[in-house]
Amino acid sequence: MLTAVKFVFCWIIFLIFSLPALAQNHKAENLLVVVLDGMRWQEVFTGADSVLVNNPTFTKDKEDITRKFWDNDMHNRRKKLFPFLWETIAQQGQLYGNRLLGNQVNVKNPFQLTYPGFSEMLTGYVDPAITSNRQLISQSDNVLEFVNSQKDFQGKVAVFATSDLFPYLLNRQNSKLYINADTDTFTFAGSRFRLLNQMQRLSNRPTTERPDLLTYFAAIEYLKEYRPRVLYLALGETDAFAHEGNYDQYLETSFAEDRMIKELWDLIQTLPQYKNKTTILLTCDHGRGDSIKSQWRQHGPEIKDSGQTWLAVMGPGIPSSGEVDGKEQLYQAQLAATIGAVLGYDFKPKTHRAMPSINVIAEK
Numbered sequence: 001m002l003t004a005v006k007f008v009f010c011w012i013i014f015l016i017f018s019l020p021a022l023a024q025n026h027k028a029e030n031l032l033v034v035v036l037d038g039m040r041w042q043e044v045f046t047g048a049d050s051v052l053v054n055n056p057t058f059t060k061d062k063e064d065i066t067r068k069f070w071d072n073d074m075h076n077r078r079k080k081l082f083p084f085l086w087e088t089i090a091q092q093g094q095l096y097g098n099r100l101l102g103n104q105v106n107v108k109n110p111f112q113l114t115y116p117g118f119s120e121m122l123t124g125y126v127d128p129a130i131t132s133n134r135q136l137i138s139q140s141d142n143v144l145e146f147v148n149s150q151k152d153f154q155g156k157v158a159v160f161a162t163s164d165l166f167p168y169l170l171n172r173q174n175s176k177l178y179i180n181a182d183t184d185t186f187t188f189a190g191s192r193f194r195l196l197n198q199m200q201r202l203s204n205r206p207t208t209e210r211p212d213l214l215t216y217f218a219a220i221e222y223l224k225e226y227r228p229r230v231l232y233l234a235l236g237e238t239d240a241f242a243h244e245g246n247y248d249q250y251l252e253t254s255f256a257e258d259r260m261i262k263e264l265w266d267l268i269q270t271l272p273q274y275k276n277k278t279t280i281l282l283t284c285d286h287g288r289g290d291s292i293k294s295q296w297r298q299h300g301p302e303i304k305d306s307g308q309t310w311l312a313v314m315g316p317g318i319p320s321s322g323e324v325d326g327k328e329q330l331y332q333a334q335l336a337a338t339i340g341a342v343l344g345y346d347f348k349p350k351t352h353r354a355m356p357s358i359n360v361i362a363e364k
């Protein structure tokens with residue numbers, strides 16, 4: 001009898017000490033979020049779109065684009081456009097939003113525009129004040145500021161954006177985040193930051209914003225020097241080239257950004273702070289219209305289906321389910337709580353009810 005009591009007692013002690021450790025394993029110590037502005041789920045899941053490749057209004061050099069990105073097999077085609085996404089994340093992580101498999105991700109806001117999208121993603125709800133891309137200072141709580149206020153994350157959350165909306169969205173005047181957006185230069189010492197400032201000053205800004213390559217290298221150099229625990233990288237060229245109706249460059253930049261994300265991932269695997277302790281989350285702020293109706297250039301309240309988005313995630317404790325199929329409806333507003341949850345925090349904005357997190361830890 002005494003042995004049985006001892007046995008149960010030992011089990012209780014074991015559970016008390018081991019459960020928090022098990023929960024700990026499901027938590028990432030660092031998080032990278034990369035947002036490709038207005039990147040359609042259609043290209044993410046099916047690769048280059050034949051309707052657009054065969055339309056000379058949108059694709060100037062069909063031969064070149066076909067050689068680089070075409071394959072009759074959809075699986076090979078999408079891998080040609082997004083090799084890191086399909087060779088690494090699809091093997092080790094999860095992808096949501098392939099509507100051909102019944103898995104749907106949508107924005108909750110009715111505007112289907114950039115500012116409402118980024119606001120929804122970071123606050124967890126549709127902010128009634130943000131209805132357009134007007135540069136209005138957001139008064140809402142956002143998950144990045146919330147994470148930055150946690151004891152071990154103070155001064156460790158950094159945002160790099162091509163878009164000039166971020167200082168408004170994150171209320172820079174009152175923010176403790178490091179925010180570097182659009183024309184912001186660097187005040188850090190060192191030749192690499194000086195070079196970036198110089199390149200930014202001399203850039204011709206082909207899409208009216210700074211080139212994504214500068215946003216990317218700014219983030220990389222900052223990461224090497226300051227080792228943020230959360231890095232939020234918002235790239236903009238996919239949206240800019242689509243608005244121009246330039247399908248060649250929309251595809252070229254999608255491919256280039258997949259390469260950048262791969263190099264960022266490879267870099268952090270060489271740094272002990274990040275290796276095997278970092279989750280990466282990729283998404284977009286809104287979708288775009290249909291290619292058959294030539295509405296792919298646009299998005300917004302009048303453009304049907306431009307609220308359709310996607311999401312990819314990989315990291316510690318996240319089962320490698322790959323492409324998630326089966327009926328499911330997810331929303332962009334769930335990302336705020338998801339960002340909190342992967343780091344082990346429960347994000348609850350003060351003024352509104354945020355949507356619940358996506359359970360990326362569950363087997364699919």
Ligand SMILES: [Zn+2]
Nearest residue numbers: 037038114285
């Ligand atoms: Zn956008």
